[in-house]
Amino acid sequence: MLQVNKFEHLRIRLIDIKLATNNFSKESRLQYTNSYIVYKGDLECFDREYVSSLENKKTGELPKRRYNNVRIKRINNANPEAMFHTEIEVLSTCKHKNIVSLLGFCDEGRHKILVYESTDMNTSLQECLGKYPWDKRAAICYFIARGLNYIHNEMEDQKVVIHRQISSKTILLHNEQCIKISGFGLSTFLSSNQDEDAGHLHKNLLDPISDWYMAPEFRETGKATKESDIYSFGLVMFEILCGIPYPLYRRSDAELRSEHWFTYGTIKQKVAQAIKEENYDNKLFLKKGPNEDSLDTFIKITEQCLAVNPQQRPTLQVIIKQLRKALMFQKSHKDHMRMAFKDIESATQNFSRANDIGGGGFGRVYKGKLASEHGSYTIVAKRLDTRLGQGDQQFYNELHILSEYKHENVIGLVGYNNDEQERIIVYEYASKGSLDNYLNDASLTWINRLNICIDVARGLAFLHGGVREHEAVIHRDIKTANILLFDEWKAKVADFGLSLICTISDETDYVIDYPCGTPGYLDPLYQKSRILTKESDIYSFGVVLLEILCGRSTYEVYKHEGRFLLSLVKQRLKEGRLAEVVFNATEDQIVRQSLTTILVVAFRCLHNDREKRPTAQDVLVQLQKALELQVKDVPVSKEP
Incomplete structure (x- = not known):
């Protein structure tokens, strides 16, 4: 049994766990196995770390703490109770970013429950071996090695933990930067003068999958060492390299041994096809596949970890050094765009x-x-x-x-x-140059102009919200001179020298910065307040829409009339003379409904209240609608 006083601060009441999981409902379930079920939930429980006296306990005034998105593992009663206690004891002493964090436990009655801090870490490496490119795979191994090195060599009070179940199934990850080692139920502590754990591990306690990852000497004696963990880690690196769980190889060919592939030099033929075909979207300079030096360094350290003789296996310090070297080679390779x-x-x-x-x-x-x-x-x-x-x-x-x-x-x-x-x-190379050179060009038809606007809106929608989660690129200088045209009038947004990457959250979606951009396109609210948002780009795009409609740049209007295009269009609209500002070469091509749609979306983009401006995605939808209306009812041009 657990030493109650030692771990009392980690104890969580069953009633609080039931509330967090809605009484272990199926809706709260994240994962189901024969050994355990994992649930998610928001947990509110007594904060026992701050309990200082029996008097507080008697009055029931214990402070409470709330934890969001906790991961709750309810263990099958068939599991030995010692495994449950071992995981609590080990994880309560481990404080490292690459080791799962234990929030607490519950052992009321027949229940054995472990509570971890985040549900994000709910995907095993085994489930996504083929997901990441080469540099991300090498980084994953580097972080695993960091976590292993911590439990082997860097814990407080010179404690040493031997994991004994390292496999791609016990590695949890949220992404390639958030890697954590889990599965400490069979782990063991070593004293400072002990080279291996003294207890014999019975195979029937092992997960059937974990048995495949056992070092030869561990399989024979049942006693684990640092070196046996390193062998298991070597097989994880082997899986990362090949993109398929190791047991699948062993099951497909009873005589197959990973060490044979190294011995006969066939390992490179087994590298995952996805890695071989990486080209980073650069057709000019990059040869397919990962950097040769990076791959060779990784293969060599993997082979050393899988040495049959435990004494020939490298230490984790050496492994970390070599993985860092492999990453360095790959980073240099990823710098393939650097030209002489x-x-x-x-x-x-x-x-x-x-x-x-x-x-x-x-x-x-x-x-x-x-x-x-x-x-x-x-x-x-x-x-x-x-x-x-x-x-x-x-x-x-x-x-x-x-x-x-x-x-x-x-x-x-x-x-x-x-x-x-x-x-x-x-x-x-943009074969047709920039859009500003075609504003008053009759060869640029109204449908061409609509398609160009749609392309720009699509590019902006990607930059504003389709790049990465919680990130947006704000261009800050959207104008016709920064829209480049290719064959068949395909348009692309260019010139990102002034752009900023903005972190988007529930609290903030803006950047405070000195206003910069081009007069006539610059959002007045940004210029006045120094608060930059995605809506500042939308304002600039609204000016571009008016320029395309009118066939004149806002700068040229200012140069000749002392005011920008928006002011001119507003006046003509108020006077009922809007037709005077529409580009005469395309005027007869425009369907009235299409014109109305463009004007409405342009003026929404240019609204004085940024909260009332549309998103780039909204603009895209309206522009596509304008194109549909135009194609549906194309007017017949007047004879010249």
Whole structure:
């Protein structure tokens, strides 16, 4: 039995657990096995750590604490009680980010219940072995090794814990950065002068799956060591490498042994196909598959962990060092977009004037031809000129966003160079240039214009909400000059030098920053309050919608009339003379319902109250509606 006084502060009443799980209802159930059932719930229980006297207990005034999304494991009575007690004793002393956190336990009557801090950690590594790319797989192993090293070598009071059941099933994860070791029911403590646990472990206590991961000497003697844990971890790394649970290999071929693959050099043939085919969306420079040095380092340390002789297995400190090395090699490999300056210089003919196609606050932009093993490609290189006021921050900001956030309506990153004083970003080539050059071009039909608006809205919707959970990219400089056009008028959002990544939560969805952007497109609320939100981009997009409708840029209107386009359109609308500002070359092409839809969504985008502005997704839906109305009833153009 547990030492009551020692673990009293972890005891949780059964009635509180029943309330958290709605009396162990099926709706609260997360996982079911023959050994245990896992539930989720919000738990409110007595905070025993702060109980200081018997008097408080008598008056019933114990303070309470609330825990959200706890993970509650109700253990089958067939399980030995010692396993339940062992897990409590081990986890109550483990405080590490890669070890599951025990909140408390309940042992009232026949109940044996363990309560953990989060339901997020409810997926085993075994369930998602094929999910992650190579660098994430290596990182997962690195974090597992950190957790193992803690229980072997870094616990307080020189305590040492041998896990004895390391497998991909006992590794829980929420994502590749949140990895925790669980399953401590058969673990054992070693004294500081002890090399192996003294007790013999009977095989009938093991989970049938865990039996496959046992080191040969552990299987033979029933006594575990640090080295036997390392062997089990080696098999987990083997699974990570191959993308399939190890027992499936063993069951498919009774003679198959992972060590044979290393001995005969066939292990690389067994690497998961998903890893071999990684290409990071870069067709110009990257050969398929992970970095060779990273893969070789990982394979070598895996082989060492699986040595038959325990004394030949590496320590966890060595394993961590080698996994860090594998990650470093892969990070360098992922830096495949880094291009040699001489290659960019050659592609642009030494940044010649003939190849200079424009410039701005960042520097000059050059067109070029880049040779590769796949043929010749047209690219655009933007070369930083620090004398023009924008510098390293904008360069790395844009590089980070374009390398992480890829979408068909966001300009594609080809590569970059940051040698010494050089800062160059290389993009895919937009065959038709920027949208501002076509505003008053009659060849750009109304349907073309609608499709361009839809592309931009789709790109913005991705940046604002479709990138990552709880993150948004706010562009801060949406304008027609930053919308690039490709064949068949496909549009992509470009120029992210001023953009910011904003964390979205229930409490905050804004950034306080000095206003920046382009006059005429800049959200007045952002300019006045310095509060930047996604709605600031929506305002700028509203200006773009008016420009496309009117065939004039807001800057040109200001230049000739001393006011921006929005002011002009509002006045003409008020005077009933809106037709005067609609681009005359497309006026006869526009269906009235389509025109009305565009005007309504544009003015909603430009609303003075940001709370009343639509989301990018809302704008996209309305633009698609305008296109449907247009296609449904296309007017016949008047004869010239």
